Amino acid sequence: MGSDVEITTPKATKQKSGFVTTLTRxxxxxxxxxxxxxxxxxIGVYLTIMIANMGGYVDQMMKSEIQERITMxxxxxxxxxxxxxxxxxxxxxxxxxxxxxxxxxERPLVIRSMGFLKNALTLNLGRAQLMSSDSGSRNVKAIIxxxxxxxxxxxxxxxxxxFFSTLFLALxxxxxxxxxxxKFVITLSPTSSVPPWFYGIFLILIFAAVLKILxxxxxxxxxxxxxxxxxxxxxxxxxxxxxxxxxxxxxxxSIFNWRTFFLIYSSEDYVxxxxxxxxxxxxxxxxxxxxxxxxxxxxxxxxxxIGLWAGAIITETVFQWPGLGRVTxxxxxxxxxxxxxxxxxxxxxxLAITVFLLDFVYALVDPRVKIxxxxxxx
Amino acid sequence: xxxxxxLQNKEFGAGGKPISQKGESLWKDSMRRLxxxxxxxxxxxxxxxxxxxxxxxDVIAPYPFAEQTLVDQNKLxxxxxxxxxTMEPYAQLSPxxxxxxxxxxxxxxxxIIYGTRVxxxxxxxxxxxxLIIGVIYGxxxxxxxxxxxxxxxxxxxxxxxxxxxxxxxxxxxFFRSTFARPAPGTFTYSVSxxxxxxxxxxxxxIGIGLTAWATMARLTRGQxxxxxEKEFVEAARTLGANDMRIxxxxxxxxxxxxxxxxxxxxxxxxxxxxxxxSFIGIGVNPxxxxxxxxxxxxxxxxxxxxxxxxxxxxxxxxxxxxxxFLGDGLRDALDPRLRGTQ
Numbered sequence: 221m222g223s224d225v226e227i228t229t230p231k232a233t234k235q236k237s238g239f240v241t242t243l244t245r246x247x248x249x250x251x252x253x254x255x256x257x258x259x260x261x262x263i264g265v266y267l268t269i270m271i272a273n274m275g276g277y278v279d280q281m282m283k284s285e286i287q288e289r290i291t292m293x294x295x296x297x298x299x300x301x302x303x304x305x306x307x308x309x310x311x312x313x314x315x316x317x318x319x320x321x322x323x324x325x326e327r328p329l330v331i332r333s334m335g336f337l338k339n340a341l342t343l344n345l346g347r348a349q350l351m352s353s354d355s356g357s358r359n360v361k362a363i364i365x366x367x368x369x370x371x372x373x374x375x376x377x378x379x380x381x382x383f384f385s386t387l388f389l390a391l392x393x394x395x396x397x398x399x400x401x402x403k404f405v406i407t408l409s410p411t412s413s414v415p416p417w418f419y420g421i422f423l424i425l426i427f428a429a430v431l432k433i434l435x436x437x438x439x440x441x442x443x444x445x446x447x448x449x450x451x452x453x454x455x456x457x458x459x460x461x462x463x464x465x466x467x468x469x470x471x472x473x474s475i476f477n478w479r480t481f482f483l484i485y486s487s488e489d490y491v492x493x494x495x496x497x498x499x500x501x502x503x504x505x506x507x508x509x510x511x512x513x514x515x516x517x518x519x520x521x522x523x524x525x526i527g528l529w530a531g532a533i534i535t536e537t538v539f540q541w542p543g544l545g546r547v548t549x550x551x552x553x554x555x556x557x558x559x560x561x562x563x564x565x566x567x568x569x570x571l572a573i574t575v576f577l578l579d580f581v582y583a584l585v586d587p588r589v590k591i592x593x594x595x596x597x598x
Numbered sequence: 599x600x601x602x603x604x605l606q607n608k609e610f611g612a613g614g615k616p617i618s619q620k621g622e623s624l625w626k627d628s629m630r631r632l633x634x635x636x637x638x639x640x641x642x643x644x645x646x647x648x649x650x651x652x653x654x655x656d657v658i659a660p661y662p663f664a665e666q667t668l669v670d671q672n673k674l675x676x677x678x679x680x681x682x683x684t685m686e687p688y689a690q691l692s693p694x695x696x697x698x699x700x701x702x703x704x705x706x707x708x709x710i711i712y713g714t715r716v717x718x719x720x721x722x723x724x725x726x727x728x729l730i731i732g733v734i735y736g737x738x739x740x741x742x743x744x745x746x747x748x749x750x751x752x753x754x755x756x757x758x759x760x761x762x763x764x765x766x767x768x769x770x771x772f773f774r775s776t777f778a779r780p781a782p783g784t785f786t787y788s789v790s791x792x793x794x795x796x797x798x799x800x801x802x803x804i805g806i807g808l809t810a811w812a813t814m815a816r817l818t819r820g821q822x823x824x825x826x827e828k829e830f831v832e833a834a835r836t837l838g839a840n841d842m843r844i845x846x847x848x849x850x851x852x853x854x855x856x857x858x859x860x861x862x863x864x865x866x867x868x869x870x871x872x873x874x875x876s877f878i879g880i881g882v883n884p885x886x887x888x889x890x891x892x893x894x895x896x897x898x899x900x901x902x903x904x905x906x907x908x909x910x911x912x913x914x915x916x917x918x919x920x921x922x923f924l925g926d927g928l929r930d931a932l933d934p935r936l937r938g939t940q
Contacts, residue, residue: 263756271768413866413922414915415874421897421911425904429684436901533763534877538897548764549878552771564764 253579257572262341264568265561269336272560279325281555282349286323290315336561345562350554351547360562363547370439371543374536375528377459378466382474383524387517390478391510394486395501405475412473417534420465424538427461434461437540462539466532481516485509514585522574522581526567631931638927644920652714659708660696664885667703674698678905685903697909700895706906709887710913716876716888717869717917719799720806724868725861727807732814733850733857739815740822741845751819757812766805766871770880773801797886802872810864817860821853855932862925866918873914889914 273279294300294312303311320326339346345360353363393402427434434457435441441454485491486509494504533545544563551559632638651658673692679685692699697706739750757765773793793800825831826849834848875881876890884891889910896907 260756268768271772410919410922410926413918415870418911418915421893421900421907424900425682425908429682429901429904534874537878538900549767552767553879555771560768567764 250576253576257576261568261572262337265340265565266333266337268564269333269340269557269561272555272557273329273333273336278555278557279329282323283320283325286319287316290319340561340565343565345565346558348551348559349556351551351556351559354542360558363559364544364562364566367542367544367547370541371536371545372528373455374459374462374466374541374543375532378463379524379528381463382467382470383521386471386474387478390475391482391505393475393479394482395505397483402479405472405479408472409476410473411468412470414469415534416466416469416532417538419468420462420535420538423461423465423468437461437538439542462535462541465539466535481513482509485513488512512586515582518581518585519578522578526570526574628928628931632927635927635930637923638931641920641923641927644916645924648714648718648917648920651711652718655712655715659705659711661705661708663704663709663712663887665704667699670694670699670703671701672699672899672903672906673703674903674905682904685905688902698903698905700892700906701899706892706909709892710889710910712887713889713892713910713913714917716797716799716882716886717872717914720802720868720872721865721917721921723803724806724810724871725865727803728810728814728864729857729861731807731811733818735811736815736818737822737845737850740819741826741841741849743823743826747819751816754812754815757809762809763871763874766809766875767878767880769805769808770801770875773804794883798881798883802875802881805875806868806871810868813864814857814860818853818857821856822849825849825852859925859929859932862921862928865921865925869914869918869921 291312294308294315300308300311324332345364347358348360348363351363352358353366355362355366357363393399393405396402424436428436437458439455439458440451441458445451445454488508491504491508494508532543533549535541536543536545537549547559548563550556551563670692673690673695674685675693675696675698676691678698679689679691695705695707697710700706700709735750739747789800822845831844831848834844839848872881872888873890873893876888877894879891879894881890882888892910893907893914896903896905896910900907
């Protein structure tokens, strides 16, 4: 529409109606897309709730735990010592029943799970059963919020460095197809078949155990430095090893993948034409290679942003990094359902929102993509 | 008989270049290409070696994997000490254990040797499970197409939206507790007995099977879609073959190559998943030795006894590299056009 420079009056009205149809098309598309994404999120979260409750098994565990706790309480209480056994057992039964009623364990899980689902979807995450945050709160939101900065710090540093360094190195390599460094990266790309914590163990060995220049793990030195600069330096020192093990484990494969990707686009006919015209390689790169690859780069970046929230369970454990990954892991080991559901729902929402926004970003950067018009992005 | 034999010798004599007039079968051709790939041959030989270790673990391992000698806690031989000199002040030497002993005095080397059993079982059973489920699901979806295809692929999408590691952790936590103390005689009881007999591997297989098939199903569907309209399928249909026959006799053999390659390349992932699950304590049952649980134990004492984490980690890495190299080689061999792509 932007190319319509000479607009006559009838054309102008036509364009206006064109704008209206575009708007309705986009709105309709957004509606349908949001609905389908929402349904996916609901299904995913409901599955998580059912699995995290182990299809009702957690209820049984809780009931027997309540029974044990109240029996012990009554036996240990000197006030009930003189009571005759029949009254005492009746009292025990009553107390157990009232506790079960209080927690609503009598109603079947299928009905209660609907309540759980509603709470989860409205981000009303409730209270943890066993875990508590470092400040002592039982609130699931507090537990998760407390850990998010650490996970974001670690994953953000590692992934942003990884993303931009590999992207630019790959671009440089794609110019020198078949050179020594190109072959070097190809040879080293299988290093990524090993998970980050493997590199973590060796980095700890080399830099912490043998060379003793970097800490073994944790976030900050034991007597916390008083001034801000000291604290920042200390955290930075603790960050080096976990971040580099995360970077190292996908560095070469990532360069290799981007390089292959750029190579495919630089063998297009229009790039050949541009070369034949004698355009400088900088211009060719910017106008003809980077432009069509932009949607893919943006997708990779968006997926990276989502990935930041998940944390890395084993890497965090090896480095004793207090992030979300360790919270999830602990919650699963303790069967702390609210915490498990809480971490999952946040992740699911972020994923859905990113996927939704991506469609619009595609349409913005790629004029070939038209939202909601049949062949739109899927 | 004598003449053809001498001819054949000549064929492969000079530079490995065949001058044969006979058409070579696809598999023979691929095999020759695979053999020429040095990394793949090395990877393959390591895997054969590991297989031998796993099969003959009882004979090779110097000690039983669960034998605890408490007086030998954390002891290590001289060569390990010279490798990690930081342990000098407190290390207790004992030449009995080649890689040292762990925190309850079990021989690390024997446990690593027995650990190959777990990792290799996962490496071979994992792909089989996900192939069976994924191929059947994907070929039905791709072959029949239409509304059924749409529905089946949406289910796969939902599985995809789930972070797979979280899903498998939840599943395993679910299995482990549901089958914890069942009453004898019930179905759950027999399942839990079977799992206990397998050292906890059964649930890992089920977990991998339930999460890994989705990728395979997608891949199969794509492959089936690409050959569904080919002439030979048309011909088979004209000759009156039914759907089952077309699917499994005509389409599947033509798409199986890429699927096998994808599975081989996925093997390091399965091994890593098992190690991960054992690391966080919901994998194999102790005292069954798994490299993951050994690394987990070792990571606790990495400041004091780094050898307890390093050797199992090295074993794990070597195995994963071996499968990766073999998978790369297989891909290049089966489809030379894909060389150098991921």
